Amino acid sequence: MGMTLVEKMLARASGKASVKPGDIVLPEPELVILHDGYVETAYKQLHDIGYRRVTHPERVVFVTDHQVVYTTPASILRGRANRRIAGEWRIGHFHDAGQGGHGHLFPMESGLVRPGMFLFAYDMHCTNFGAIGAFAMRAGPNVVSVLATGTTWTVVPHTLRVTLEGEPPPGVHPRDVGFWLAHRLTSGELGVEFDYRVVEFGGSYCDRLPLSGRVALCNTLTEIGVLNIVFPPMLPLGSARDPTWLESDDDARFEHTLVLDVSHLAPQVALPGAPDQAVPVDDTVGVAIDQAYLGSCGSGMYEDFQAAADVLAGHHVASGVRFIVVPGTVETAGRMARDGLTQRFLDAGAILLPPGCGPCAGGAGGPLASGEVSISTAATNGQGRMGAKDAHCYLGSPLTVAASAVAGRIADPRPGALRSPRR
Numbered sequence: 001m002g003m004t005l006v007e008k009m010l011a012r013a014s015g016k017a018s019v020k021p022g023d024i025v026l027p028e029p030e031l032v033i034l035h036d037g038y039v040e041t042a043y044k045q046l047h048d049i050g051y052r053r054v055t056h057p058e059r060v061v062f063v064t065d066h067q068v069v070y071t072t073p074a075s076i077l078r079g080r081a082n083r084r085i086a087g088e089w090r091i092g093h094f095h096d097a098g099q100g101g102h103g104h105l106f107p108m109e110s111g112l113v114r115p116g117m118f119l120f121a122y123d124m125h126c127t128n129f130g131a132i133g134a135f136a137m138r139a140g141p142n143v144v145s146v147l148a149t150g151t152t153w154t155v156v157p158h159t160l161r162v163t164l165e166g167e168p169p170p171g172v173h174p175r176d177v178g179f180w181l182a183h184r185l186t187s188g189e190l191g192v193e194f195d196y197r198v199v200e201f202g203g204s205y206c207d208r209l210p211l212s213g214r215v216a217l218c219n220t221l222t223e224i225g226v227l228n229i230v231f232p233p234m235l236p237l238g239s240a241r242d243p244t245w246l247e248s249d250d251d252a253r254f255e256h257t258l259v260l261d262v263s264h265l266a267p268q269v270a271l272p273g274a275p276d277q278a279v280p281v282d283d284t285v286g287v288a289i290d291q292a293y294l295g296s297c298g299s300g301m302y303e304d305f306q307a308a309a310d311v312l313a314g315h316h317v318a319s320g321v322r323f324i325v326v327p328g329t330v331e332t333a334g335r336m337a338r339d340g341l342t343q344r345f346l347d348a349g350a351i352l353l354p355p356g357c358g359p360c361a362g363g364a365g366g367p368l369a370s371g372e373v374s375i376s377t378a379a380t381n382g383q384g385r386m387g388a389k390d391a392h393c394y395l396g397s398p399l400t401v402a403a404s405a406v407a408g409r410i411a412d413p414r415p416g417a418l419r420s421p422r423r
Contacts, residue, residue, distance in 0.1 A: 032121070
């Protein structure tokens with residue numbers, strides 16, 4: 001019996017010829033990634049039990065994306081501590097503020113994370129790396145064990161194969177597909193288990209997606225409890241296939257296989273509470289907003305901003321609305337500036353923040369006040385995620401967020417639906 005893509009990566013990382021779902025393995029990661037909000041905690045935990053170094057520091061990655069701009073005394077001290085720890089532990093890849101950007105995006109852009117790699121990460125949205133055919137497991141607090149010993153025990157997961165066919169109408173973005181699929185999974189409509197499963201995507205729709213679209217699908221499903229999301233490695237146009245890349249065998253055993261048609265999908269909006277609380281945009285059109293936010297690890301790539309800028313063309317952000325735009329990476333920010341996208345956002349009345357998580361990280365750089373309403377491309381929208389606990393956080397695609405920023409209320413992004421801006 002053949003193996004799935006993820007089973008192959010876990011087998012290789014564990015030094016085994018093969019593995020199957022339910023096996024317990026000790027995979028050795030090629031990289032271990034921590035963001036700036038957890039470095040000091042990990043250091044203190046290891047220091048308290050006598051560790052003065054970490055295993056394979058050359059494989060450890062510190063990324064600064066949650067607090068790129070220090071806005072509190074605590075954030076100033078945290079940044080200084082992270083720099084000291086990176087030096088003391090001789091960390092191999094330390095990306096300080098302004099050096100890289102969002103830790104779930106720039107490692108793919110720079111080639112630090114590559115197809116076929118297995119890695120551990122502290123943060124759950126490391127599932128983004130499945131967009132290029134890598135497998136990053138969220139270790140959470142157990143990342144301390146990985147730093148100390150080089151690994152942690154892992155149960156080989158089942159894989160759910162999702163084949164997406166068709167071409168959605170104009171105005172429908174891959175994040176809409178992700179919201180729609182997340183809702184259908186958690187509502188039980190599709191009748192399959194997804195908890196601690198890997199979702200492997202395929203099909204004609206997925207075959208046409210650029211990397212930004214793959215990232216959108218990987219990111220949007222993360223919050224519902226899946227272990228990971230992966231695509232087969234993307235082959236650059238005109239290039240030869242890398243023989244080290246992996247893909248599922250023809251006779252691989254998937255726990256379930258779903259074939260879904262996205263041809264008639266409408267833009268989706270996730271209601272406050274969770275990304276899977278998705279409804280067609282028509283159900284929310286007209287809800288007044290105070291803030292719109294474009295960015296995060298789910299929609300922080302160049303193509304996301306390009307698509308949103310096209311919606312903004314000829315319009316201005318509505319009076320009373322704060323439209324916050326956060327490029328995902330330093331490279332994306334530079335490309336936006338060179339291509340004129342930055343100026344288009346500024347001319348429309350948007351506020352640009354430096355590359356990183358932006359308001360998705362607890363409201364950093366743009367918190368919501370009590371009772372305020374936002375629509376954003378954030379990774380999630382739980383209570384208090386972006387400020388006050390009684391704020392109302394809706395999620396949409398880059399197209400829906402841009403259209404809503406112009407309208408001053410949640411708006412349909414499909415061609416011809418956007419009316420004159422409210423000034």
